[in-house]
Structures are given as structure tokens and as C-alpha cells.
């Protein structure tokens with residue numbers, strides 16, 4: 536083609552040289568890149584507000600997804616919230632469930648309660664630590680896209696707050712309250728409400744001897760045979776059959 540025609544052809548190109556399909560494709564790509572960026576930011580924020588590491592957080596997320604995929608009915612309950620990292624991980628999924636779920640979060644927010652002898656060496660050093668503000672937990676949940684109309688934050692020591700609630704069915708129970716007495720009361724209050732096929736996660740089964748003892752004693756007393764699966768050397772979980 537003579538160069539003068541080439542120049543005319545070049546100038547005749549549309550201002551936006553993309554077809555509608557190309558434009559749509561590029562918009563989708565931009566949207567998904569923005570979504571990925573937002574998701575990464577939220578996960579980083581949650582990680583900063585949690586004592587659990589990415590492996591344990593990943594396991595909790597997986598359990599929260601499984602109760603959706605398998606339509607396990609019931610609420611999600613966490614005992615031991617602290618700054619809300621693990622709560623946000625589960626609530627981001629559970630509060631958008633098509634099933635009618637509520638997410639219950641229990642903590643004194645006044646620091647770790649007194650220990651007993653079975654809690655082992657080093658436990659005493661934590662008494663009074665980990666106090667936090669429940670309003671900041673609510674703020675974190677909102678920022679991470681949780682539907683707050685489906686969340687109940689119940690502030691106070693378990694012995695005082697548990698008798699005030701009735702949760703008939705639980706799909707996922709996360710026990711992250713460390714001490715023998717705290718873990719024992721969680722199992723006594725909530726185990727029976729866990730639905731068949733529902734999950735129980737125990738964050739400190741491998742770390743704190745009092746926690747392990749409370750769970751093992753409960754299993755023995757009730758003749759339970761659920762297989763307890765280790766996530767890492769700290770957390771474990773089981774499925775209620």
C-alpha cells in the first residue's frame with residue numbers, strides 16, 4: 536500500500552480501538568484485579584488482628600466453607616475472640632450464608648482469667664493479658680465485609696454469659712479459650728448443640744495441657760470416639776458424626 540494511504544488508514548482508526556467484547560474483557564480483568572487486591576488487604580488486616588497463624592486461619596476458613604458447601608444447619612460460635620481475627624475469618628463466610636445462621640462471639644474482653652494447676656507452667660504469666668475492646672472487634676468485622684445484622688457479641692465471663700443464651704443448633708464451634716475451666720465449660724454448654732456433621736475446632740489442644748485435659752476428659756465421660764485431627768502442633772478439629 537502506498538505510504539499516503541497507510542497514513543490515512545492509520546488516522547481513520549477509532550479513538551478506542553477495542554471491540555465491545557475486548558472492552559468488556561478488559562473491564563472484567565480490571566474488576567477481578569481490584570477484587571484480588573481488596574481480598575489480599577482484608578486478609579492482611581485479619582492476620583494483624585489474630586493470634587492464629589495462616590495455617591490455622593486457613594483451616595477455620597475451610598471449615599466455614601464446608602458447612603456452606605454441605606449445607607450443615609446451625610449457627611457459628613466462637614469462645615475466645617480477643618481482637619476478632621479468627622471471628623472475622625469465619626463470619627465473612629457464615630454471615631452471607633443462604634442458611635439462616637447467626638455468628639455468636641463470646642469473650643470477657645477483660646483478659647485471661649485465673650488458671651488452675653492443670654494449665655501448666657507458663658500459664659500464670661498470661662492471667663490478665665489479652666484484654667481488648669469489643670467495639671473494636673465489631674469495627675474489624677464491619678471493615679472485612681461481615682453482615683453485622685447476623686452477629687452477636689456477648690461480653691462477659693463464660694460462667695456468667697452462657698446461662699443467658701440458648702443456641703439450639705451449631706454448625707461450627709471454635710473453642711479458643713486456652714484454660715482447663717474455660718474449655719470445659721464450652722464443651723459442657725455447646726457440644727450437644729453441634730449438629731450431626733458439624734465441626735468443632737480446638738485452638739489450643741496441642742499447646743495448653745489444661746485445654747487438652749478438658750477435651751480428653753469430656754470425650755471419656757461421654758464415650759466419644761470422634762477422630763481428632765491436628766492442624767499443626769497447636770490446633771485440632773473434629774467432626775461430630
Ligand SMILES: C[S@@+](CC[C@H](N)C(=O)[O-])C[C@H]1O[C@@H](n2cnc3c(N)ncnc32)[C@H](O)[C@@H]1O
Nearest residue numbers: 585586615616617620621642643692693712717
Ligand atoms: C487466645 S485468645 C483468642 C484468640 C482469638 N481467637 C484470635 O483469633 O486471635 C483467648 C481469649 O479467650 C478469652 N477467655 C478465656 N477464658 C475465658 C472465660 N472463662 N470467659 C470469657 N472469656 C475467656 C480471653 O479473654 C481471650 O480473649
